[in-house]
Amino acid sequence: MMHNADQTTKTRQFSLSALSGAIAIATAISSGTAYSAEIEEVVVTAQKRAENLQDVPIAISAFTGDNIKKMGAQNLTDLGKSTPGVEMNNDTALQPTYNIRGIQTSDFTVGSDPAVAVYVDDVYTGRGAGAEVPLADIERVEVLKGPQGTLFGRNATGGAIHIVTKRPLNEDQTEVSLTAGNYGRMSSDVIINRAINDKAAVRLTASTNKRDGYYPNAEDGADWGGQDTQTLRASLSLMPNDDTEILWRAEYSRLDQNGATRASVNENISVGDGTVFSDQAFDTGNHEERDLYATSLKITHDFNDMTLTSITAYRTFESYLLQDEDGTNNPDFYFASANFDDQKFFSQEFRLNGETDSLKWTLGASYSQEELVHDTEAFFTPSTFETFALYTVMKESPEQLAALGVSQGQIDALAAMSDLEVSKQVPGFRELLRNTSIPLAPGLNASGDGLMVANFYGNYLLPSLVENVMQSSPEAQQAFFSNFNCSSQLQTYMGSGDDSQLNACLLLGANAFVQGKEGNWRENVLNTGDYRSAAIYGDATWAVTDRMNLTFGARYTQDDKDFTIDTAYQNELYGIPFGMAFFSGGNPAISQSSSDSWSDLSGRVVLDYQWNDDVMTYASISNGFKAGGFNSLNYGDDIDNSFDQETVVNFEAGIKSNLLDNRMQLNASVYAYEYDNLQELSLIGFPIPSYNLRNADAEGQGAEVEMLFAASDNLLIGGNYSHLKTEYTRYQVIEAAGETAEDDRTGDPRVGTPENKINLMAEYTIGLNSGADIVLRGDYNWTDERVGTISDPSLVVPDYNLLNARVAFNSASDTYTVSAWVQNLTDEEIVGDFGGPGNAIGAETGWRFQPRMFGADFTMRF
Incomplete structure (x- = not known):
C-alpha cells in the first residue's frame, strides 16, 4: 500500500476542522453556565512518593481506573493511542513495542532489553511478553516521559510505564461487570473486597475477555485476530501495628488466542486485494499462548521522620507464538516462525524516604536476576x-x-x-x-x-x-x-x-x-540468558525558597550478563547439517557462550518555580542508561556478537497549571534529546538477510500540550497535542553482513514515530430528577503518517482518524451502571504497521486496527 500525499493533506485539513468544530461546540454548550465544577486531584508515585500530579516536575500522562473504563481501553496498546508522544502499536501481546518520544527497542528475542521500562505495582516486568496485562481493577496507569534512570533505573531511556492495581480496602465491596458485543465479544470482571478486621483486608479479582477474530478467513475455520484471556488477582493487606503495613499481591494470567495476524500487502501473491483489509488465507495457523505468574511482598514501616520500604518480587511466564510470516497461503512464499519464551525474574528493592521542612529525599538499593530461555524456529520449503x-x-x-x-x-x-x-x-x-x-x-x-x-x-x-x-x-x-x-x-x-x-x-x-x-525445512536458534543487575540511588528535592525547588539525583547501575546461542538444523545437505535462515557462514552448527558487563552513572537535575498557587514551571536535564546485549539470531567471524550500551541525554522545560478556580488543567512541555548507541534491529545481509542488532545515534525535538477543562457541572472536555521530529545522526553499516553505503539511514526519521498527534475528549452528564444520571462521552484521535519499516523507508503507514463513543446510565444509588459503546465509530480502515521477516522473500506484511466494535456493559455493585 503506497502512501497518497494528497489524501494526507485532505485528512489533516479534516482533522483540524474536526478539532476546531469540537472546541466550538463545547464552548457553545458551556456558555452561560454557572461554573462550580472542579477537576479532581490525581495522586501519582512518579518520584517514589505520593504526590499530586500537578506538583511533579516531570511530563506525565496519568489514567485513573475509572477513566480507563470509560475509554474502553483493555491494554497498554489501547492507552497509547490517547497518550501524546507515545505509540504502542502492537499486533501481538507477546512481542509488544512501546515507543515514547521516538525511543523504542524492536528486538523480539532476549539478547537485548526494552528501552521503555514497564512496572506493575513497583515491580519491573523485564520482558515485553509479560508486560501486556489486562487493565481490570486498575487504580491508575502512569506514563512517565523522558529518561527515568534515577528512580526507575536501567532500561528507562525512553520513559517508564507504571501500572498500579487496586489494593485492599478496609470495607466490604462486591462488583460484577458483564460485557457483550459484536464479533462474539463476551467479557466479565468480578471484584470482591472484604475487611477481615480493622487491621486486615483482602481483595480478589477475576477477569475474562473473549472475542472472535475480525480478519475474514477465506478458508474454512474461525476468523483471525481473536482474543481469549483470563486473569486472577489476589491481594492481602495486614497492619500488625500503626506504623507497619504488609501488602501481598499475586496474579495469574492465561492467554490462548489466534491473534498476532499479519497479511501480505503484495497483491500478486495474496488471495485478497493486497491490503490488510480484504479476505485472508494463511498456510500456518497464527496462535498466541502465555501463562504468567507474579507475586510480590511490600513491607512499609514508618519511623519518626522516615519511611522504610522493602519490595520482594518474583515473576515467571512461559509463552508460545506461532505466526505466518509471509501472510499468504501461496506455496512459493511459505514462511512461518515459532517463538518460545521462558522467563524467571526475581527482584529486591529497599527504599528509605524522609522529609524535613526544606528537604524531601529518597535513598534506595535494588538487585534483580533474570533467567531466560528463548527459542526461535523458522519453517520453509x-x-x-x-x-x-x-x-x-x-x-x-x-x-x-x-x-x-x-x-x-x-x-x-x-x-x-x-x-x-x-x-x-x-x-x-x-x-x-x-x-x-x-x-x-x-x-x-x-x-x-x-x-x-x-x-x-x-x-x-x-x-x-x-x-x-x-x-x-x-x-x-x-x-x-x-x-x-x-x-x-x-x-x-x-x-x-x-x-x-x-x-x-x-x-x-x-x-x-x-x-x-x-517437506518442510526447519531451523532453530536457542538462546539462554542469565542477567544480573544491581544499583544504588539517591534523589532529593531541596526547597531553595518558598517558591523554588531544586531536585537532584543519581543512580549507579552494574549489569552482568551471560548469554548462549545454539543453532540446530533439522535438514542436511548430503549428510552435512546446515542452515539458510540462520546462516552460519557454512558452519554446520553454532554453539557460543558470551559474557559481558556494563555500568553507568545516570542522574537528573530539575529546577521548578511555583509562580503562585496555581502555576508551576520547571526545567530539567536527565539521562538514562540501557545495558548492552547480544545478537540473538546473527553471528559470524566478522560480526561482533556483543553491542554497546545505550545512553540518552534529555533537556526539557515545562509548565503545569490549575486555572479558572481549578476548573482547568493546562500542562505543556518542550524537549530535545540526544541518543547514543541506539540498539537497532533490522533485517540485513547478502546473500542471507538475517536479523542484526547494531548501534546508531539519533536525536529528537518535540513539544506536548495537555488540557482538561471542567466547563460546567455537566461538561468536561479535554485534549492533547504532540509534535515530534526525530532523525538518525549516525547509522552503523555492517558491511560484513552485506550492507552498503546506500543502506545508511542517517538523516531519516525513526521508525514508528508520527510527527503530529491530536486527541480530543468530551464528556457530558445529564442529571435526572431521580438522582440518576446519563453520561455521554466521545474520544477522537488523529495520528500523523509514520515510517513503517526500517528496511524500506518508502513504505509509509498512512495517517488515520479514530472516533469512539459511549453512553452510560448510572443509578441514583450508584448500585448499577448500564452503558453502550462503539469503538472506531466510522469503521475506518487503519493500518497498524508494516514490516516483519516476510520482506526477506518479497512478502512484506502489515496488520490492521480493529474495525467498528460495539457492545454493552452492565455493572452491579453491592
Whole structure:
C-alpha cells in the first residue's frame, strides 16, 4: 500500500476542522453556565512518593481506573493511542513495542532489553511478553516521559510505564461487570473486597475477555485476530501495628488466542486485494499462548521522620507464538516462525524516604536476576528458498538476471524500484524460471524450481562447507564428496589443483538435492540468558525558597550478563547439517557462550518555580542508561556478537497549571534529546538477510500540550497535542553482513514515530430528577503518517482518524451502571504497521486496527 500525499493533506485539513468544530461546540454548550465544577486531584508515585500530579516536575500522562473504563481501553496498546508522544502499536501481546518520544527497542528475542521500562505495582516486568496485562481493577496507569534512570533505573531511556492495581480496602465491596458485543465479544470482571478486621483486608479479582477474530478467513475455520484471556488477582493487606503495613499481591494470567495476524500487502501473491483489509488465507495457523505468574511482598514501616520500604518480587511466564510470516497461503512464499519464551525474574528493592521542612529525599538499593530461555524456529520449503534467492538477486544485484535472458530495460527498471515494488515482480520471475533452461556451468544445465537456489548453494554455501571439510581427516573428506558422487573429481583436484570439474559436480549435486527435496525445512536458534543487575540511588528535592525547588539525583547501575546461542538444523545437505535462515557462514552448527558487563552513572537535575498557587514551571536535564546485549539470531567471524550500551541525554522545560478556580488543567512541555548507541534491529545481509542488532545515534525535538477543562457541572472536555521530529545522526553499516553505503539511514526519521498527534475528549452528564444520571462521552484521535519499516523507508503507514463513543446510565444509588459503546465509530480502515521477516522473500506484511466494535456493559455493585 503506497502512501497518497494528497489524501494526507485532505485528512489533516479534516482533522483540524474536526478539532476546531469540537472546541466550538463545547464552548457553545458551556456558555452561560454557572461554573462550580472542579477537576479532581490525581495522586501519582512518579518520584517514589505520593504526590499530586500537578506538583511533579516531570511530563506525565496519568489514567485513573475509572477513566480507563470509560475509554474502553483493555491494554497498554489501547492507552497509547490517547497518550501524546507515545505509540504502542502492537499486533501481538507477546512481542509488544512501546515507543515514547521516538525511543523504542524492536528486538523480539532476549539478547537485548526494552528501552521503555514497564512496572506493575513497583515491580519491573523485564520482558515485553509479560508486560501486556489486562487493565481490570486498575487504580491508575502512569506514563512517565523522558529518561527515568534515577528512580526507575536501567532500561528507562525512553520513559517508564507504571501500572498500579487496586489494593485492599478496609470495607466490604462486591462488583460484577458483564460485557457483550459484536464479533462474539463476551467479557466479565468480578471484584470482591472484604475487611477481615480493622487491621486486615483482602481483595480478589477475576477477569475474562473473549472475542472472535475480525480478519475474514477465506478458508474454512474461525476468523483471525481473536482474543481469549483470563486473569486472577489476589491481594492481602495486614497492619500488625500503626506504623507497619504488609501488602501481598499475586496474579495469574492465561492467554490462548489466534491473534498476532499479519497479511501480505503484495497483491500478486495474496488471495485478497493486497491490503490488510480484504479476505485472508494463511498456510500456518497464527496462535498466541502465555501463562504468567507474579507475586510480590511490600513491607512499609514508618519511623519518626522516615519511611522504610522493602519490595520482594518474583515473576515467571512461559509463552508460545506461532505466526505466518509471509501472510499468504501461496506455496512459493511459505514462511512461518515459532517463538518460545521462558522467563524467571526475581527482584529486591529497599527504599528509605524522609522529609524535613526544606528537604524531601529518597535513598534506595535494588538487585534483580533474570533467567531466560528463548527459542526461535523458522519453517520453509525448498520453494521458499527459491523465492528468497531470486528476490535477493532482484534487489541487490539485478544485473545477474542477464544470464537468465532478462532484458537490460527490465534490469534497469528493477534497480529503480523500491523494495515493495520489486517484491511484486517475484511471481512473474518465478514463472520465467520455471520455463527457462539456463547454462549454469560448462556441461551443466538445469531448469525449473531449484535454479536460483542451486546457484546459491554453489556460490555461497558449498565453498564454505568444502573449506571446512578439507580441514578434516581424509576419511571425512572422502565421505563428504562421496555423498555428491564427486570422488573422482576430488582426486583430479587433489592431483592438479584444478577445481572446475569439482565445482561443476558439486553444483549438479546441489541442484539435484534441491529439486528432490520434499517437506518442510526447519531451523532453530536457542538462546539462554542469565542477567544480573544491581544499583544504588539517591534523589532529593531541596526547597531553595518558598517558591523554588531544586531536585537532584543519581543512580549507579552494574549489569552482568551471560548469554548462549545454539543453532540446530533439522535438514542436511548430503549428510552435512546446515542452515539458510540462520546462516552460519557454512558452519554446520553454532554453539557460543558470551559474557559481558556494563555500568553507568545516570542522574537528573530539575529546577521548578511555583509562580503562585496555581502555576508551576520547571526545567530539567536527565539521562538514562540501557545495558548492552547480544545478537540473538546473527553471528559470524566478522560480526561482533556483543553491542554497546545505550545512553540518552534529555533537556526539557515545562509548565503545569490549575486555572479558572481549578476548573482547568493546562500542562505543556518542550524537549530535545540526544541518543547514543541506539540498539537497532533490522533485517540485513547478502546473500542471507538475517536479523542484526547494531548501534546508531539519533536525536529528537518535540513539544506536548495537555488540557482538561471542567466547563460546567455537566461538561468536561479535554485534549492533547504532540509534535515530534526525530532523525538518525549516525547509522552503523555492517558491511560484513552485506550492507552498503546506500543502506545508511542517517538523516531519516525513526521508525514508528508520527510527527503530529491530536486527541480530543468530551464528556457530558445529564442529571435526572431521580438522582440518576446519563453520561455521554466521545474520544477522537488523529495520528500523523509514520515510517513503517526500517528496511524500506518508502513504505509509509498512512495517517488515520479514530472516533469512539459511549453512553452510560448510572443509578441514583450508584448500585448499577448500564452503558453502550462503539469503538472506531466510522469503521475506518487503519493500518497498524508494516514490516516483519516476510520482506526477506518479497512478502512484506502489515496488520490492521480493529474495525467498528460495539457492545454493552452492565455493572452491579453491592
